[in-house]
Amino acid sequence: xxxxxxxxxxxxxxxxxxxxxxxxxxxxxxxxxxxxxxxxxxxxxxxxxxxxxxxxxxxxxxxxxxxxxxxxxxxxxxxxxxxxxxxxxxxxxxxxxxxxxxxxxxxxxxxxxxxxxxxxxxxxxxxxxxxxxxxxxxxxxxxxxxxxxxxxxxxxxxxxxxxxxxxxxxxxxxxxxxxxxxxxxxxxxxxxxxxxxxxxxxxxxxxxxxxxxxxxxxxxxxxxxxxxxxxxxxxxxxxxxxxxxxxxxxxxxxxxxxxxxxxxxxxxxxxxxxxxxxxxxxxxxxxxxxxxxxxxxxxxxxxxxxxxxxxxxxxxxxxxxxxxxxxxxxxxxxxxxxxxxxxxxxxxxxxxxxxxxxxxxxxxxxxxxxxxxxxxxxxxxxxxxxxxxxxxxxxxxxxxxxxxxxxxxxxxxxxxxxxxxxxxxxxxxxxxxxxxxxxxxxxxxxxxxxxxxxxxxxxxxxxxxxxxxxxxxxxxxxxxxxxxxxxxxxxxxxxxxxxxxxxxxxxxxxxxxxxxxxxxxxxxxxxxxxxxxxxxxxxxxxxxxxxxxxxxxxxxxxxxxxxxxxxxxxxxxxxxxxxxxxxxxxxxxxxxxxxxxx
Numbered sequence: 001x002x003x004x005x006x007x008x009x010x011x012x013x014x015x016x017x018x019x020x021x022x023x024x025x026x027x028x029x030x031x032x033x034x035x036x037x038x039x040x041x042x043x044x045x046x047x048x049x050x051x052x053x054x055x056x057x058x059x060x061x062x063x064x065x066x067x068x069x070x071x072x073x074x075x076x077x078x079x080x081x082x083x084x085x086x087x088x089x090x091x092x093x094x095x096x097x098x099x100x101x102x103x104x105x106x107x108x109x110x111x112x113x114x115x116x117x118x119x120x121x122x123x124x125x126x127x128x129x130x131x132x133x134x135x136x137x138x139x140x141x142x143x144x145x146x147x148x149x150x151x152x153x154x155x156x157x158x159x160x161x162x163x164x165x166x167x168x169x170x171x172x173x174x175x176x177x178x179x180x181x182x183x184x185x186x187x188x189x190x191x192x193x194x195x196x197x198x199x200x201x202x203x204x205x206x207x208x209x210x211x212x213x214x215x216x217x218x219x220x221x222x223x224x225x226x227x228x229x230x231x232x233x234x235x236x237x238x239x240x241x242x243x244x245x246x247x248x249x250x251x252x253x254x255x256x257x258x259x260x261x262x263x264x265x266x267x268x269x270x271x272x273x274x275x276x277x278x279x280x281x282x283x284x285x286x287x288x289x290x291x292x293x294x295x296x297x298x299x300x301x302x303x304x305x306x307x308x309x310x311x312x313x314x315x316x317x318x319x320x321x322x323x324x325x326x327x328x329x330x331x332x333x334x335x336x337x338x339x340x341x342x343x344x345x346x347x348x349x350x351x352x353x354x355x356x357x358x359x360x361x362x363x364x365x366x367x368x369x370x371x372x373x374x375x376x377x378x379x380x381x382x383x384x385x386x387x388x389x390x391x392x393x394x395x396x397x398x399x400x401x402x403x404x405x406x407x408x409x410x411x412x413x414x415x416x417x418x419x420x421x422x423x424x425x426x427x428x429x430x431x432x433x434x435x436x437x438x439x440x441x442x443x444x445x446x447x448x449x450x451x452x453x454x455x456x457x458x459x460x461x462x463x464x465x466x467x468x469x470x471x472x473x474x475x476x477x478x479x480x481x482x483x484x485x486x487x488x489x490x491x492x493x494x495x496x497x498x499x500x501x502x503x504x505x506x507x508x509x510x511x512x513x514x515x516x517x518x519x520x521x522x523x524x525x526x527x528x529x530x531x532x533x534x535x536x537x538x539x540x541x542x543x544x545x546x547x548x549x550x551x552x553x554x555x556x557x558x559x560x561x562x563x564x565x566x567x568x569x570x571x572x573x574x575x576x577x578x579x580x581x582x583x584x585x586x587x588x589x590x591x592x593x594x595x596x597x598x
Contacts, residue, residue, distance in 0.1 A: 002045040003037050004159055004235050006069050009078050010034035010062075015093050016081040018100040032057040036350065037066070041533040045070040056350030056531050088113035096475050097144040105131060119145050147477060154192040155237055156473060158503030158540060161186060163237060164196045167215065175211045176204045179249050183256035187310045189543035191473055191506050195238035197256055205243035212241050248280045251293035255279035261315035262308075269303050269319075277302070311546040316514075330546040331525075333539055335558045338367035340433060341412065341466060341498065341526030346391050347372035348380035350531045353391075353398055353407065359532035361405050366561045369408035369433045370395060376414030376422030377439050383411070385427045406561055408432040412466060417441045417448075419455035421462075428461035433568055435498070437466035438479070446480040453486050457495045460575050463568055464496040464524050467507040475504065483512060487519040493578065494571040496556050499525040499548075501541025502534070513548025523550060524557050 014030035036057050037044060044052060044066050052063040065075050082090070092103035092115055106112040109130050112121065121127050122138045122145075164182050171177055177200045181187070184197035202208045209229045213221050217239075222230040227243045244252040255263060255278065267277055276283040281293025282302045292298030297307050305322045309330055312318040321327050343349030344356055351359075353370065360368045370391070373382035383391065388411065395407045410433040414422045421428070421436060428434050436456040438449070456462050468486065469478035490497055497516055500507045505528065508516065513523070525541040527534050545555065552558045556567055 002043060002070055003040055006044055006066055007034040007038035009069065009075055010037065010065075012090065013075075013078055013081065015090060015100045016078075016085060019085060019089065019093070019104050020081070029057065029062075033062050036531050039531055039534050039537075041536050086113070088115075088117075091115055092118055094148065095141065095144040096147050097140050102132070115145060115148070143477075147474070154194060154474075155235075156503050157186065157189065157191055157193055158537070159235065160193040160196050160237055163217065163233060163235065164198060164239070167196075167212075167217065167239060167241075168198060170215060171200065171208065171212065175200075175202070175208045177202045177208060178246060181253055183253055184258065187257045188259065188313055189311050189540075189547055191503075191509065191544070193237075195240060198239065198241045199249065199252055199256060200241070200243055201246045201249050202243050208243055209241070244279070246294065247290070248293050250295035250298055251277070251281045252279045254296045254299045257310050257313065259314050262313040262319070265315055265319050266299065266303060273303065275302055309546065311543060312549070314547075328549045328551050331542055331550050331552050331555050331558060333542045334364075335552050336365075336525060336538060336542065336555070337560055338365045338369070338557045338564065339363075339526050339529065339535065339538065340369040340408070340410070340464065340524050340557055341371055341435060341500070342368050342529045343372055343412075344370060344391075346387065347377075347382055348530060353394055355532065356529070357398060357402065357405070357407055359535055363535050363538075365405070367406040367408060367564065369410040369435075371410040371412045371433070371435055374411055374413045374421075374423050376416060382414070382422075385423060388423075388427070410434060412437055413456075413462070414439055415452050415456045417444070417452070419452040421456065421459060425460065428459075431461065432565070433463050434459075434461045435464040435466045436462045438470055442470055442476070442479045444479070446482060449479050450482040450485055453481070454489050457486070457489045457493055458575070460572060460579070462495060463571050464498055465490065466498045466526075467500040467502075467505050467528070468497055469507050469509075469512070471507055471509075472504050473506065478507075483515065484519075487516045487521050490516075491520040494522070494574045496522045496524045496571075499523050499541045499545045499550070500528050501525060501537040501539075501544070502528040503537060503540050506540060506544045508544075508548070510544060510547035513545060513550055517549060517554060521554075523555050525555055526557070 010030045011034045014027045014034070017027050017030065036055050040055055049063045049067060052058050052066055053060065065077065069075050086107050089103045089107050092098055092106060093100040095115065106118060110121065112118050118141065122141045125138065127133045127138050128135050164186060168180050171180060180198065180200040182197065183199050185193050186196055200208065205227045209224060209226065213224050213229055213231055217233040218231045219234050220232040222232060222238065228241065230238060230240045232238055270277040274285050276285055276288065277299055281290045282298055283289060284291050292302055300307050306327060308318050308322055308327065311330065318327065339360065342356060345352055349372070373380040375382045375384045392409050395409050399407055409431050411431055413428065413434055413436045415436050415438050416422055417440070438452065453465060453468070456465060469481060471478035497508055499513065523545065525538065525545055527537045527541065529535055556564060559567060
């Protein structure tokens with residue numbers, strides 16, 4: 001797919017235009033187009049100009065530029081602007097927290113031409129004194145460089161999965177293969193991936209390798225052998241393909257899925273049981289007689305273990321849980337009944353209510369919540385109460401025409417810097433669902449940010465905290481937050497924590513999810529949809545939840561509509577009960593206090 005390359009160029013065009021002082025509307029147009037192309041499920045190279053213009057934010061001009069890239073591998077406007085930029089400025093503008101204008105200032109005022117030069121000057125304290133650069137700014141620049149370097153060689157899973165799936169599709173169509181599957185960290189659904197591993201069986205491995213290295217994705221062949229080849233694709237991802245024997249496929253799939261630590265534990269158990277386990281199979285010692293390996297389950301069965309799902313294979317307690325018969329029954333994608341974080345064109349989404357409802361019904365959902373931004377988020381064209389009332393009337397009208405599907409009236413409410421919400425309590429009380437989130441003030445102290453979220457959790461109308469840590473993978477670290485305090489309060493008040501399926505977020509992450517489960521927190525897995533193709537991101541959220549040992553019983557939007565609505569009401573009733581008990585005078589009779597507590 002060419003989507004990611006086009007999105008990357010459009011984002012660079014936005015940066016270049018910003019450096020030239022162009023209109024903010026043109027800059028935003030490119031960024032919005034980049035976001036929508038990146039989330040578009042169909043390959044833009046396979047789309048006509050008319051189909052491209054159906055993507056929100058893509059007009060005739062941008063559609064032409066997409067076609068230009070697909071046909072020539074470049075966009076003339078992009079090449080023209082790059083030539084006007086000093087060397088290194090665009091590179092420095094990619095550092096989180098720096099941006100195009102600061103990068104240009106650093107070049108103009110200090111003749112800094114590379115990230116290496118910038119890092120050296122920041123570490124020596126020689127940036128302070130430049131316009132807008134203080135000691136704290138130097139520290140933030142160094143943090144940004146460190147964050148950028150952490151992402152070097154790693155790719156969002158959403159970049160790698162479509163590539164791997166397309167390669168497997170092409171191999172199935174043209175190559176003489178049998179079984180085929182992805183392995184490695186993709187199969188464990190890690191949020192970022194180093195390279196892609198694919199395993200297959202074949203009676204003609206050399207023909208498979210020949211077709212693999214000739215695929216249109218390939219720009220460089222790293223190695224080509226009779227049973228293994230490695231290539232670099234046009235989006236910079238390394239892909240390794242191995243052909244294995246049919247009788248070893250399961251053992252190889254288990255071995256190359258990993259993780260390394262998980263596999264070491266299994267091999268240690270095998271030695272104690274008089275067995276040998278490797279990528280070729282399961283063998284009994286002495287004599288090396290093979291007793292399994294065709295199927296992955298053979299490996300676990302030989303060790304008297306139940307099958308351990310790939311998402312859990314990190315040696316973080318899954319083997320002990322398996323031995324104790326205590327593996328979780330992980331949530332499945334088809335168990336999700338609705339999506340509770342959906343935006344429309346009323347705020348920063350791209351579609352009207354009818355289009356969103358139609359797309360959600362095609363996913364098989366029973367319900368979704370329309371949760372456009374509130375007025376506090378002006379950049380997202382947030383709604384005031386009057387506009388929400390207009391939207392609510394349209395939702396009511398649409399619901400009267402729908403059978404077996406419901407649109408919930410909701411809002412994504414901004415948690416202000418002081419912890420208050422940006423719309424009135426009376427208005428929020430009339431909504432079906434309220435989700436609260438932070439969109440500013442990320443650099444507040446741990447105490448301040450924690451206090452803000454705790455305040456939102458206690459609010460009578462709030463049902464969920466969206467993207468609780470605020471991170472953007474590779475772009476912005478999570479803000480400093482006392483998650484234990486947040487989880488304890490969320491469990492107390494029955495407020496759900498979100499698993500945000502948007503691939504740049506995946507927030508909460510797997511480690512935080514396991515911690516939240518220990519507190520008894522409930523979750524909602526949502527896509528944060530802004531265009532209809534974002535509904536396809538639900539799989540990333542569910543897989544993240546699975547990595548966090550989350551089960552169906554932990555996920556509120558795995559409930560059917562009536563039970564889900566009942567749970568929302570229970571949340572608000574619990575808050576009212578706690579508020580009443582808290583405000584009860586200390587002189588009240590003990591029996592009265594006991595009754596309220598119960």
